[in-house]
Amino acid sequence: xxxxxxxxxxxxxxxxxxxxxxxxxxxxxxxxxxxxxxxxxxxxxxxxxxxxxxxxxxxxxxxxxxxxxxxxxxxxxxxxxxxxxxxxxxxxxxxxxxxxxxxxxxxxxxxxxxxxxxxxxxx
Amino acid sequence: xxxxxxxxxxxxxxxxxxxxxxxxxxxxxxxxxxxxxxxxxxxxxxxxxxxxxxxxxxxxxxxxxxxxxxxxxxxxxxxxxxxxxxxxxxxxxxxxxxxxxxxxxxxxxxxxxxxxxxxxxxxxxxxxxxxxxxxxxxxxxxxxxxxxxxxxxxxxxxxxxxxxxxxxxxxxxxxxxxxxxxxxx
Numbered sequence: 650x651x652x653x654x655x656x657x658x659x660x661x662x663x664x665x666x667x668x669x670x671x672x673x674x675x676x677x678x679x680x681x682x683x684x685x686x687x688x689x690x691x692x693x694x695x696x697x698x699x700x701x702x703x704x705x706x707x708x709x710x711x712x713x714x715x716x717x718x719x720x721x722x723x724x725x726x727x728x729x730x731x732x733x734x735x736x737x738x739x740x741x742x743x744x745x746x747x748x749x750x751x752x753x754x755x756x757x758x759x760x761x762x763x764x765x766x767x768x769x770x771x772x
Numbered sequence: 773x774x775x776x777x778x779x780x781x782x783x784x785x786x787x788x789x790x791x792x793x794x795x796x797x798x799x800x801x802x803x804x805x806x807x808x809x810x811x812x813x814x815x816x817x818x819x820x821x822x823x824x825x826x827x828x829x830x831x832x833x834x835x836x837x838x839x840x841x842x843x844x845x846x847x848x849x850x851x852x853x854x855x856x857x858x859x860x861x862x863x864x865x866x867x868x869x870x871x872x873x874x875x876x877x878x879x880x881x882x883x884x885x886x887x888x889x890x891x892x893x894x895x896x897x898x899x900x901x902x903x904x905x906x907x908x909x910x911x912x913x914x915x916x917x918x919x920x921x922x923x924x925x926x927x928x929x930x931x932x933x934x935x936x937x938x939x940x941x942x943x944x945x946x947x948x949x950x951x952x953x954x955x956x957x
Contacts, residue, residue: 652776653783660787671793675800679840682780682801683808687815696815701836717804717840742776745783 651689651741656764659745666730666748673730676718677748681732684713685743694736706758708765710735710746733761739772806843810854814839817858827857888912 667674680702687697698705702716712731731754733746746761777783781798814824821839825832830853838850855862867876888909895901938946 652778653780654774654776655783656774664787664789667789667793667797671796675797676840678780678784678797679801679804679808683804683811683839685780686808686812690812691815696818699815699820700811701821716836 651685651692651743653685653743653745655745656768659747662747662749663745666750670728670730670750672718673715673728673750674748676715677713677730677732680713680716681734681745684734688736688743692738692741694738697736704731706733706761708735708762708769710761710765731757733757735761735765735768737768737772742772744768803842803844804840806846806851807839807841810851811839813858813860819858824854824857828853884912 663674680700684697684700684703687700688694691697697703698711702714704712704714706712710733712733714732715727715730718727729751730748731750732748735744735746736742737744744764746764747757749757775786777786781801784794784797784801787794814821821832821835824830825835828835838846838854851862867879891905891908895905
């Protein structure tokens with residue numbers, strides 16, 4: 650049965666992000682729930698990765714964006730968000746690695762990439 | 773080993789965030805269960821948004837919007853069109869508010885019996901069909917027993933401790949035996 654695990658450091662990063670961008674964070678989490686349900690129902694990572702809010706990243710991880718977020722105050726001013734996750738059928742786990750915006754994208758990908766390498770060794 | 777969660781809302785609830793913020797975010801996720809189900813069903817059919825859009829004669833953007841819409845904003849017409857595109861039949865079920873799970877199971881069981889009765893009615897007068905429906909009853913029974921059995925087996929019930937019952941006559945006998953032991957000592 651599929652489950653979600655927060656990898657080291659995720660919660661702190663999320664708490665910082667949500668303080669500034671709650672709308673984007675909510676929409677990204679909603680898309681994460683959709684991604685997780687597709688995984689649960691199909692047991693197929695490739696199928697889950699075909700969703701339009703998914704962006705392929707190195708090491709088999711993917712980034713989930715904020716598509717569908719409410720635009721309340723400033724139209725068009727939503728921050729492009731990336732929630733980095735890694736799904737593995739071996740132990741049917743969806744790992745939450747990190748979250749950030751376009752400004753921190755390069756650094757976020759590098760950090761999450763090393764986390765995935767560690768997960769691959771652990772699993 | 774880090775904690776394992778069964779949903780994103782569970783992850784959110786575990787975080788040290790202000791309660792009102794957690795509620796707002798959980799509500800956002802819960803308000804899109806129906807549209808989320810559409811995405812899941814489409815994926816189960818191995819269909820992309822583009823393919824679904826082509827079948828419906830819609831733009832891909834319209835599909836994308838529908839799949840992230842709040843449930844309250846989804847129209848019955850959209851659901852009918854979408855289920856047609858996925859080759860699914862849509863049915864709407866109204867149940868009493870706060871209905872217990874056990875009562876739901878009973879309703880589904882009754883629904884199954886009703887459908888079986890429809891099959892029986894349809895097969896009447898046709899020997900071949902009657903035989904087939906009879907066999908299907910066996911199949912249903914076996915599957916049901918096996919599925920319910922599997923569900924029961926997944927439970928870890930601790931064996932009950934045995935109860936020791938001692939009546940007045942045994943107590944009297946025990947006292948006599950103890951007295952005799954003391955006398956011998």
